[in-house]
Amino acid sequence: MEGNQLFPVFIKLNTIHTLLIGAGPVGLEKLSAILTNSPEASVTVIALDILPELEELARGYEKVKLIQRAFSPADLDDADLVVAATNNDALNQQIRTEADQRNLLVNFADKPELCNFYLGSIVKKGDLKIAISTNGKSPTIAKRLKEVLNDNLPEELNDTLQQMQALRNTLNGNFSAKVKKLNEVTAILVKEKSEDKVKKNFKWLIWTSIVFSFGIVITAFWHKEPEFQAYISQLNPMFYWFLIGGFIFAMIDGAIGMSYGVTSTSFSLAMGVPPASASMGVHLSEILSNGIAGWMHYRFGNVNWKLFRILLIPGIVGAVVGAYLLSSLEHYAHYTKPLVSLYTLILGGVILSKAFKVNRKHKDPKGKIKKISLLGLFGGFIDAVGGGGWGSIVLSSLIAGGRNPRFSLGTVKITRFFIALMSSLTFITMLNGAHWEAVGGLVIGSALASPIAARVSNKISVKTIMVSVGVLVVLVSLRSIVNFILKLV
Incomplete structure (x- = not known):
């Protein structure tokens, strides 16, 4: 045989x-x-x-x-x-x-x-264990299949096993009665097909929002800043610096799921851009980059839709309030700039601390974080005020609370698109002028990097990148703070 x-x-x-x-x-x-x-x-x-x-x-x-x-x-x-x-x-x-x-x-x-x-190669998700055999023909194939299953079987599958066991222990009657009850419980899986149709239509929401938002942004640029037309024919050299920076920062963000805002803001402040304009540039560039990244994660099945719904509204509210507050203080940029630099300095230290914990396994997390809506509200506000922090605050908290890293990353990315959109519209409405060459560079550079970053997110040494980013952010932030102190002296 x-x-x-x-x-x-x-x-x-x-x-x-x-x-x-x-x-x-x-x-x-x-x-x-x-x-x-x-x-x-x-x-x-x-x-x-x-x-x-x-x-x-x-x-x-x-x-x-x-x-x-x-x-x-x-x-x-x-x-x-x-x-x-x-x-x-x-x-x-x-x-x-x-x-x-x-x-x-x-x-x-x-x-x-x-x-x-x-x-055989073993796939383990809590109490679920799958053994793979190629009859000794190719251990390499078995390992590749193991990787595929590990990436695509959600960690929450173990929760399902525990719940099914608890349900089975409560059932009475003969075998036929137990099967009937289990069929009633699992019938919800059939209903998920209709939900899948809704999710398929989600892509149109993303792309329509991207086109709509950029139509508003370009119109606002054209009317609010007469010099904007001049940049089309003769770009300021700053544009190219921010183009390169936007690409690099988006690649870093795609690899570790955070730090785009803090790196972009630190860079903008170092280049002389005021805090509100810096934050606006970051969020405008994140509309397209996060829309594309969110779409890619959606295609890869990396989105937890329940978590998305809980984060979305509080995150938008916090971002709009933060953008309004920072824009109102634009005339006091000389004083707000060192405060924002202090914030990015703290975030740089946080990134460095996380870099040396990235390979540590938390065997017994205390439990998943419960107050997700408050987390979204706080993260959105701080992100708008400081020009970054959504990933550092929200994503880190979700993962530290025991949630699946891959699904948390995908959900935070796609939620970030809508938060960036609303905070950007708030900045545009409130500010009379901005450094459009910096904004344009960040927008185009990050957009070019987003599709690539989503694909290479699991192929780069996370620790090396986080250490490099942390050191860079700390040094740039310290430079801005020291310059402010020297001016006072």
């Missing part, structure tokens, strides 16, 4: 004794896979040379025992399951022969012809 004839099983390794032979890089990989899936597994590792990383891993598990010596057939006497991670063909053959005599199942690294069983 052709095809995969393997019979899949899930073994309770905490009830048996596993013997791992070999403690090099492959042995480390095997032990890590065992302990990741079964932390209470009883494992004995035997090898002449033990990798320091394996020793460090074993120290965290009481039931892992390390023995540094050569393999002996007697080692198999107390084993229930054997994993061989050696590159010695003669030793592998000996292990197979001795294991057969004891009726033991053995797995050999990269030796499918010697194996009694294979270790």
